Amino acid sequence: MPGMEFGSWVPLALIGLAALLAAGMSFFSGFGLGTLLLPVFALFFPVPLAIAATAMVHLANNLFKFGLMQRHANWPLVWRFGLPAAGAALLGASLMVWLDALPVLARYTLVGMQMEITPIQFVIGALIVAFALLEFWPRFQHMSFAPRWMPLGGVLSGFLGGLSGNQGALRTAFLLKAGLSKEAFLATGIVAAVLVDLSRLLVYGLGPLSTHWAASDDWLAPVAVLCAFLGSFLGQRLLPKVTLDSVRVGVAALMLLIGLGLMVGLI
Template identity: 50%
Template sequence: MPALVAVCATALVASLLTLYSGFGLGTLLTPIMAIYFPIEAAVAMTALVHFANNLFKLALFARKADWKVAAVFGLPALLASFGGAALLVALADLPPLATYTLFGAPHAVTPVKLVVGLLIGLFSLPEITKRIKKRGLPPALLPLGGLVSGFFGGLSGHQGAFRSAFLLRLGLPKETFIATGVVVACLVDAARLAVYAGHLSAPGVADNLPLLLAASACAFAGAFAGARILGKMTLDGVSRLVGWMLLTLAGLLAAGIV
């Protein structure tokens, strides 16, 4: 019962937030899952909830998507994610730069997460301060944005943060920004599930189908509630929310907390 409550509550809140930001559900849900289940099962279960939620959001917003942007950005992201994953394997044995304990849990500041955190932090600055002049992203740079997003997604699993940071520069309407990000996220999730296929049979995954269904239902509810609220938000409000979430994620990554 504690696992059910914690997982469902996290899925509900994170899904609402990630509707606007394009990232956050996996970042918040995986650590909660890992409290109650082996890490292999936690990763696989989170991936399933994440994919189900993205499909639900796709049903809600697909008609608003800019499919050309999704293709030009998403396909390079898919290809580059494999390179990032390969580099992750190569860097996996690098020792942490620092280790510490927070609230009884050990944490490590790794070179990979420190670099990714700093990069995401830089991306967040234009969204949270008016002192930095916003500039649109030339269409010719879309494939490059996809490559960066996919590469660091494969490297750290945080492709959503880089995707949102790049797509914000296009100046898309808020519904189109969200819908286009969802299309790309579905592509990446499909690839991730192919990679995680071996973990889907891990002990604890098949045995917790009711929890997965409940968590997915709560994630759907969060996305649906977010869609209802979206009409009351301005594009500037969405941009600022994404910027602050990017900055928060950057700090958590750099500190080795997530």
């Protein structure tokens, strides 16, 4: 929350644990770090800063995973999918900055406290809810697209990545049908994610979000980065052994609650 002291161990523990688990998950599913970490960051930061902080952790972790997996990447597919994604991420990030500058949508009183709903809270909350509901839809887990749709997939996932950080689920759906090995699928997705993160951080850092950074605490993002590194390292070791259906349902439930909280101004 704005103005809150971040020196306590509770925010550090929550974000560190979320980063550890989500980074480990991302080695099995191809996504998960931003999906889980953004709602947790949103508990302690203004929504635009939560998105930017998540992008920093996401980029650092993907660079770490790139070092572990880069030899497996399918580079022709990276250019067909990743370059359109990077360009669309610039547009999505610009839209997020624009939404952050809009006036408050509504104010109300709840148990004596003044609550407000901003456009950025509502839009990001709605996207988080949408992705949470998709996780509960069995067909979504098996959804994939023909290889000819790769550039379009890059545009869609990159735009959503720039706007809200929720890029991985669509990226996974499009890359699944590319005929890649498990290692090549993960490595190609990692490179595409790095391109998107670089694009959106360029917009976040140069725009009005820089004022949020000046007032923020310095510890949460570094703790999240270190825990994400550990999660990725452990995830690589466990890659052949783990299934995640129950974990995905739990994460989706958490996302649904936090997304609804954002939409109605409780977070």
